[in-house]
Amino acid sequence: MKNPQEIISTLKTELEKNSKIMGLVLAGSYARETIYKADPYSDMEAYIIVEDDQEEELQKELPEIVKNLGTVVFSYQNLWAGFSTVFDDLFRLELPVIKRSDISSAFSRPKAQEVKIIFDKTAGELQKVLDQRPETLDFEKIFQDQITHFWYMAILAVQYFKKGEIYNSRNALQILQSSLIKLFELLQDPSILLLETNKRIEQFLSHEQIEILKQLSSSYDQDQIKKALIKILSIFSQTAQNVDKRYQYKYNQDIENQIKPKLENLLKR
Numbered sequence: 447m448k449n450p451q452e453i454i455s456t457l458k459t460e461l462e463k464n465s466k467i468m469g470l471v472l473a474g475s476y477a478r479e480t481i482y483k484a485d486p487y488s489d490m491e492a493y494i495i496v497e498d499d500q501e502e503e504l505q506k507e508l509p510e511i512v513k514n515l516g517t518v519v520f521s522y523q524n525l526w527a528g529f530s531t532v533f534d535d536l537f538r539l540e541l542p543v544i545k546r547s548d549i550s551s552a553f554s555r556p557k558a559q560e561v562k563i564i565f566d567k568t569a570g571e572l573q574k575v576l577d578q579r580p581e582t583l584d585f586e587k588i589f590q591d592q593i594t595h596f597w598y599m600a601i602l603a604v605q606y607f608k609k610g611e612i613y614n615s616r617n618a619l620q621i622l623q624s625s626l627i628k629l630f631e632l633l634q635d636p637s638i639l640l641l642e643t644n645k646r647i648e649q650f651l652s653h654e655q656i657e658i659l660k661q662l663s664s665s666y667d668q669d670q671i672k673k674a675l676i677k678i679l680s681i682f683s684q685t686a687q688n689v690d691k692r693y694q695y696k697y698n699q700d701i702e703n704q705i706k707p708k709l710e711n712l713l714k715r
Contacts, residue, residue: 448537450476450490453515454564457492460511462565466504468546469495469572470564471553477562489538491527492564493552495572498545505529505543512539549575556580558640585636586695588628589686593697596625596682597705603675604709612668619671622678623662629685630655633692676713679706 454472461467474491475484484490496504508529509521517534524530528542544552549572553561557579566572603618630651631638638650648656662678664670683702689695 448516448533448535450484453490453539454492456515457511458564460514461494462567464504464507466496466500466507467494468497468568469493469566471495471572471576472562472564473559477560479560489540491540491542493561494541494543495546495549495568496543498547501543501545508541508543512541515539546571550578553579556583556640558637583636583639585632585639586693588639589632589689589693589695590697592625592628593686594701596622597701599625600675600679600682600709601705604712607671607675608712612671613666615675616664616666616671619662619664619674619678622682623659626662626678626682626685627651627659629682629689632689633685672713676710679709 454476457470461470471493472491473493475488476490478484494504509518512518512521512531515531515533516537519532519534521529521531524540527540529540531539531541533539542552546568549568553575561576563572563576599618599621603615603622606612606615606618627647628639630647634651634655647659651659658681662674662681664674683706686697686702690697
């Protein structure tokens with residue numbers, strides 16, 4: 447695999463001399479020094495800060511810039527991560543370009559999600575934004591939002607199933623699992639949510655919670671999806687009650703009381 451430090455050093459050398467670029471910030475697992483560190487299969491994510499009127503021109507230069515880092519197989523504009531490159535050893539590099547006026551929104555996640563400034567030509571503006579990031583999250587609001595989101599998506603999943611749209615029902619089921627994982631993380635340790643660790647649930651959830659998720663991870667099979675839908679309605683309800691009991695988080699239980707029996711009846715038909 448590529449030597450991460452060499453990539454960072456080369457990026458710094460190449461980008462710091464570019465007058466369009468005001469800063470480079472390393473994020474993700476390669477910015478971490480303790481928990482949730484990079485491994486040989488991790489991608490590297492580095493935010494490029496540019497003046498607002500230079501963003502379009504800088505995007506055009508990125509394909510040439512990454513060629514100096516190794517043998518490129520392909521690059522493209524990733525819908526979620528911006529400019530992304532794959533090298534011949536399958537190392538992935540993401541270089542999202544951020545306008546200077548957008549740095550506050552780009553770096554709004556909690557401080558637990560570590561970032562590292564590689565260079566800064568913003569006269570301290572970038573560091574100030576990073577220093578103002580929140581220390582924590584509103585866990586009660588996350589809980590409340592996931593409750594509402596779950597029951598909306600549960601209606602969608604069951605209605606897809608009843609229409610015979612099995613693949614769509616399975617996709618909606620996976621979204622329901624994501625909401626359940628958020629509640630599992632709250633029960634394990636709310637600080638897990640600061641790291642957005644859905645990608646590494648095996649590292650942070652209990653053995654029992656992982657076993658439950660295995661039971662809910664159905665294949666593209668109608669009977670298995672039906673069983674998983676029935677099961678997740680019950681498990682999510684119980685998990686929400688456990689979170690409420692532990693933290694006294696308030697939520698609108700009337701939503702569940704009205705929707706859950708109706709969905710269970712639909713699935714029994």
